[in-house]
Amino acid sequence: MELLDRYLEAVRKNLPWKRQDDILAELRANLEAQLEDKESALGRPLTQEEAGAWLKQLGSPLQMAARYQPQQYLIGPALFPIYRQVMRTAFLWFTAIYVVVSVIQAAGSERPGRALLAAAGHLPWLLLGVAAWLTLGFAVTEFAVARFPGKLPPQPEWSPSSLPPLDRRPSALKARTRTQTIAELVFGIAGLAFWLLAPIWPHILLGPGAAYLKQIPFAFAPVCRTFYWWVAAISALQIAWRTVELALRLWPRTARINLVAFAVLSLIPLSIMLLAPGHAYFTLRSTANLARYGSALASLNHGLYVVFCIVVAIKVLQILCFGGRLAANAAKRSLARA
Amino acid sequence: MTLTEHLFENLRLELRRGCLALAVLAQLRQEHYGYTLRKALVEHGLEIDESTLYPLLRRLESQGLLVSEWREEDKRRKRFYKLSGEGTGILAQLLQEWQTINASIDHIL
Numbered sequence: 001m002e003l004l005d006r007y008l009e010a011v012r013k014n015l016p017w018k019r020q021d022d023i024l025a026e027l028r029a030n031l032e033a034q035l036e037d038k039e040s041a042l043g044r045p046l047t048q049e050e051a052g053a054w055l056k057q058l059g060s061p062l063q064m065a066a067r068y069q070p071q072q073y074l075i076g077p078a079l080f081p082i083y084r085q086v087m088r089t090a091f092l093w094f095t096a097i098y099v100v101v102s103v104i105q106a107a108g109s110e111r112p113g114r115a116l117l118a119a120a121g122h123l124p125w126l127l128l129g130v131a132a133w134l135t136l137g138f139a140v141t142e143f144a145v146a147r148f149p150g151k152l153p154p155q156p157e158w159s160p161s162s163l164p165p166l167d168r169r170p171s172a173l174k175a176r177t178r179t180q181t182i183a184e185l186v187f188g189i190a191g192l193a194f195w196l197l198a199p200i201w202p203h204i205l206l207g208p209g210a211a212y213l214k215q216i217p218f219a220f221a222p223v224c225r226t227f228y229w230w231v232a233a234i235s236a237l238q239i240a241w242r243t244v245e246l247a248l249r250l251w252p253r254t255a256r257i258n259l260v261a262f263a264v265l266s267l268i269p270l271s272i273m274l275l276a277p278g279h280a281y282f283t284l285r286s287t288a289n290l291a292r293y294g295s296a297l298a299s300l301n302h303g304l305y306v307v308f309c310i311v312v313a314i315k316v317l318q319i320l321c322f323g324g325r326l327a328a329n330a331a332k333r334s335l336a337r338a
Numbered sequence: 339m340t341l342t343e344h345l346f347e348n349l350r351l352e353l354r355r356g357c358l359a360l361a362v363l364a365q366l367r368q369e370h371y372g373y374t375l376r377k378a379l380v381e382h383g384l385e386i387d388e389s390t391l392y393p394l395l396r397r398l399e400s401q402g403l404l405v406s407e408w409r410e411e412d413k414r415r416k417r418f419y420k421l422s423g424e425g426t427g428i429l430a431q432l433l434q435e436w437q438t439i440n441a442s443i444d445h446i447l
Contacts, residue, residue: 026417029416030372030373058387058388068392068393068396070397070400
């Protein structure tokens with residue numbers, strides 16, 4: 001039957017090449033026997049439509065051939081959880097190292113802003129490359145595991161005693177992980193770089209809108225410079241502290257100190273802004289524009305003053321809440337001891 | 339196909355997968371080639387697609403549970419399968435497991 005021959009030929013194209021002939025001979029014998037049965041039951045050969053319906057019932061040639069493939073997946077269920085974990089860790093470490101290297105390179109280049117933007121643009125493609133290589137590595141491992149099950153080294157035995165202890169403290173007080181501390185360090189460096197580069201390259205903050213900066217009639221008041229350097233100094237201190245935490249392995253025990261110390265430190269630049277003489281955060285570039293922009297300037301400065309009041313109030317409340325929670329926990333502990 | 343139907347279909351396929359291997363091993367205590375094996379299973383009420391059965395035979399053979407040979411019958415060369423020595427032992431263990439599971443489910447129901 002021509003249709004069956006065509007079907008088998010289509011199946012052949014997708015069979016494992018080493019066993020093509022053998023599989024096809026067996027499949028042909030089985031299908032021809034089935035065809036004979038069908039035709040003897042009907043007492044006549046199958047019509048073209050009936051043959052088509054029968055072959056359709058068998059499944060497409062691609063589906064039929066796929067069932068003969070020894071492996072139907074790239075990474076199987078046994079390896080997949082490890083693959084996902086390795087992929088996550090690799091992404092995090094790669095991004096961390098890339099950010100540090102890019103910031104250092106950008107700092108040494110003639111146009112740091114542009115260099116940082118270019119580095120950010122490359123990152124997704126590099127991550128895609130990392131993902132592709134990892135996937136390939138795991139696919140090869142899966143292939144090897146499927147082909148040589150007894151010849152690969154056994155997986156290390158898992159022990160319940162290696163499980164980390166339960167941490168029932170509120171999330172703000174929980175011990176940080178090393179990865180979390182590294183992430184904080186990397187994002188701290190990136191944030192500081194951004195903060196320091198923004199005045200030199202306002203494009204990284206405002207994009208094309210930076211061109212309009214020179215045309216606006218307002219300029220930063222001297223207090224903003226003080227605020228700017230305080231924020232930079234606190235960020236640099238945070239980076240230095242994170243480095244010490246990582247070097248001395250302090251990260252699991254320093255969550256509380258960090259929370260209190262940096263919340264209190266952040267009050268310094270905020271207080272400087274709050275106590276700025278006349279709450280003047282912006283001034284006019286030229287006093288000749290006083291009549292025209294005077295009221296707008298007053299509104300702008302007043303609005304910023306209100307914003308700083310709200311931010312300081314939130315910070316103070318956070319510090320008080322945290323202090324209260326610490327005191328409550330200490331009281332609970334002493335009661336439990338009693 | 340609704341979500342419930344899809345879910346049922348997936349669970350049904352999972353349930354059938356192991357049972358089919360067991361049924362094929364049990365049926366191959368007597369020698370068969372692919373088509374007559376399929377007919378025998380259907381006669382016992384177990385429908386099985388060709389695209390599932392024939393590759394399954396190959397897999398069970400590559401695992402050493404079946405042995406096969408090409409032989410001519412009715413002027414046509416056919417590949418006949420039967421249970422190997424190792425397959426006989428595995429079948430006995432699987433049947434015991436099957437009976438235990440069956441009894442447990444009956445007990446639960």
